[in-house]
Amino acid sequence: MTTLTHRERLEACLSGGALDRPPVALWRHFPVDDQTPDGLAAAVVHFQRSYDFDFVKVTPSSSFCLQDWGVRDEWRGDTEGVRAYTQFPIREPQDWERLKPLDPRSGWLGGQIASLHKIIAALGPDVPVIQTIFNPLSQAKNMVGRDTLIVHLRRYPDAVLAGLRTIAETSQRFIEEARKTGIAGVFYAVQHAQYGLLSEQEYTTFGRAMDLQVLEAIHGCWLNVLHLHGDEVMFHLFQDYPLQVINWHDQETSPSLAEAQKTWKGAVCGGLRQWQTIVMGSPQEVQVEAHAAIQQTAGKRFILGTGCVTPITASHGNLMAVRNSVEKKS
Numbered sequence: 001m002t003t004l005t006h007r008e009r010l011e012a013c014l015s016g017g018a019l020d021r022p023p024v025a026l027w028r029h030f031p032v033d034d035q036t037p038d039g040l041a042a043a044v045v046h047f048q049r050s051y052d053f054d055f056v057k058v059t060p061s062s063s064f065c066l067q068d069w070g071v072r073d074e075w076r077g078d079t080e081g082v083r084a085y086t087q088f089p090i091r092e093p094q095d096w097e098r099l100k101p102l103d104p105r106s107g108w109l110g111g112q113i114a115s116l117h118k119i120i121a122a123l124g125p126d127v128p129v130i131q132t133i134f135n136p137l138s139q140a141k142n143m144v145g146r147d148t149l150i151v152h153l154r155r156y157p158d159a160v161l162a163g164l165r166t167i168a169e170t171s172q173r174f175i176e177e178a179r180k181t182g183i184a185g186v187f188y189a190v191q192h193a194q195y196g197l198l199s200e201q202e203y204t205t206f207g208r209a210m211d212l213q214v215l216e217a218i219h220g221c222w223l224n225v226l227h228l229h230g231d232e233v234m235f236h237l238f239q240d241y242p243l244q245v246i247n248w249h250d251q252e253t254s255p256s257l258a259e260a261q262k263t264w265k266g267a268v269c270g271g272l273r274q275w276q277t278i279v280m281g282s283p284q285e286v287q288v289e290a291h292a293a294i295q296q297t298a299g300k301r302f303i304l305g306t307g308c309v310t311p312i313t314a315s316h317g318n319l320m321a322v323r324n325s326v327e328k329k330s
Contacts, residue, residue, distance in 0.1 A: 005126040006054045007184075010223060013267055013303065014244050022294055024304040024326045025269070026278075026319060027057035027187075028312055029081025034061045037111040041118035048123060051323050055128040055223060057187045058119060059309065060112055062134060065174065066142055068107040069099065079279075081312040090144035093156035096163030104174040112174075116181040128184035128223050133175060136167040136210040138191040143167075150197070153206050160206065168210040175217035185224035185244070188215065193237060194230040203234060215242055225269060229308065235260065245269050249307030251289075258296050269303040271296075272322065278306060278314045283321035290325035 004012065004020050013023050030043035040060055048056050061083050063073045070089035078084070090096060102109055112131075120129050134142075140163060141149045153160045175186060190211070193203050218224050219242075226241055228234075228248040235248070235255055243266065250257050250270040260268050271293025272278055277286055290304055304326055310319070 007126050007128055009054055010128060010303075013301065014223075016301065019299065021326045021328055022299045022302055022304055023054035024323060025053040025055045025057065026051070026305060026310045026322055027059050028310040028314075029059050029061070031061075031075050031078075031081045031083065031312065034059075034064075037115040038118065041115045041122070044115075044119050045122045048127065051319055053323065054303070055130060055184070056119065056123065057225070058116065058129060058131050060115070060132065062138075062142060064108050064112050065134060065139055065171070068102050068109060069143065071142060079311050079313045080309055085142055085145075088142075088144050088148075090140075090148075090152075090163070093152055093159040096152070096156075096159040099163050099166040101166055101173065102170045104170070104177040109170075109174050109177075113177055113181060116178055116183060120182045125182075129182070130185045130187050130223055130225060131175075131178050131183050132189060133171060133186045133214070134189045135191070135207065135214065136164045136171065137207050138189055139167050139171075140164060141191065153202070157205070164206065164210050165213075168213045171214045172217045175214070179217075179221065183221065185221035186218055187225045187227060188243060189227045189229060190238075191229040193228055193234040195232040195234065196230070200234055200237065203237065208237070211241065218242065227308070236263070239263055239265070245303060247305065247307065251307055256296070257293060257302065261297060261301060267301040267303055268297065269305045270307050271302075271304050272306045274306040274308050274310060278318055278322070279311050281318065283317050286318050286321035287325045290322060294326070 001020050009023050012019050030040060033039040033043040044058055063071050072087035073083040073085045076084045192198050224243040225245040225247055226238060226243040231253045233248055245267045246264050247269040251273045257268050272289055277289050
């Protein structure tokens with residue numbers, strides 16, 4: 001069949017239409033470069049032009065949405081490309097109630113909007129671009145620290161809920177502004193829907209309502225990816241979320257890709273282990289794992305990718321092996 005554009009291929013994947021090949025996408029952090037709008041834009045565009053993936057997930061440092069509230073972090077060489085948090089603005093429970101909504105057109109949020117404009121202008125309309133959005137609970141963790149957040153939400157639930165509502169409102173405003181740049185959607189990262197962190201009732205109370213409030217802002221976007229981070233995730237709690245694609249660590253935790261396709265209405269994204277295969281494997285091992293995932297899903301309602309961010313130590317050869325694994329052999 002005729003070779004499809006990236007956008008056409010993803011649209012066909014989501015609608016169950018005919019495909020020339022399965023879509024594929026990887027994403028990574030760009031430490032140091034991610035500290036300026038121009039630096040991040042240049043790094044993202046270079047990565048896409050190097051590997052020609054079917055969509056571009058813009059991955060700023062996780063603090064981009066928190067710096068204007070007083071969060072501080074620094075680069076210490078983490079192999080996933082993430083920065084270490086050094087200053088948390090929430091020091092006591094009452095601080096949650098003191099948070100004020102941020103203006104998405106100024107500060108670090110405004111800088112991210114500027115970066116999106118540059119990326120989309122450089123890549124053109126046939127390359128879908130999606131913006132990373134950390135859900136309110138994930139943002140709250142980086143406002144106070146992981147362990148302290150759990151203590152606060154259990155001991156001071158009303159204060160935490162007040163803070164989460166402010167974070168959700170700010171996230172909504174940011175997405176509405178980001179949509180003006182022409183993004184195809186968002187990559188919505190959920191980190192606390194793990195049985196090792198919260199109960200289902202706790203996630204429902206502190207996560208779900210805020211998630212659905214934020215996701216009201218994606219109305220009209222056509223490519224939205226839900227990322228469930230970690231082990232033993234509460235997969236079934238998200239079946240009614242208004243997103244088209246779901247991504248999780250499918251090679252390390254249940255459900256499998258095939259199992260997920262029985263309940264998830266849209267497309268599944270995954271199939272590759274970020275460390276054992278993408279970093280420490282060979283190009284041949286990458287292709288074997290990729291082809292197994294394609295076979296498991298019959299290549300339908302499926303996007304080849306990793307369960308999470310691609311480490312910055314992944315070799316060029318392995319990244320090319322991922323990209324080439326979806327091409328049909330002559």
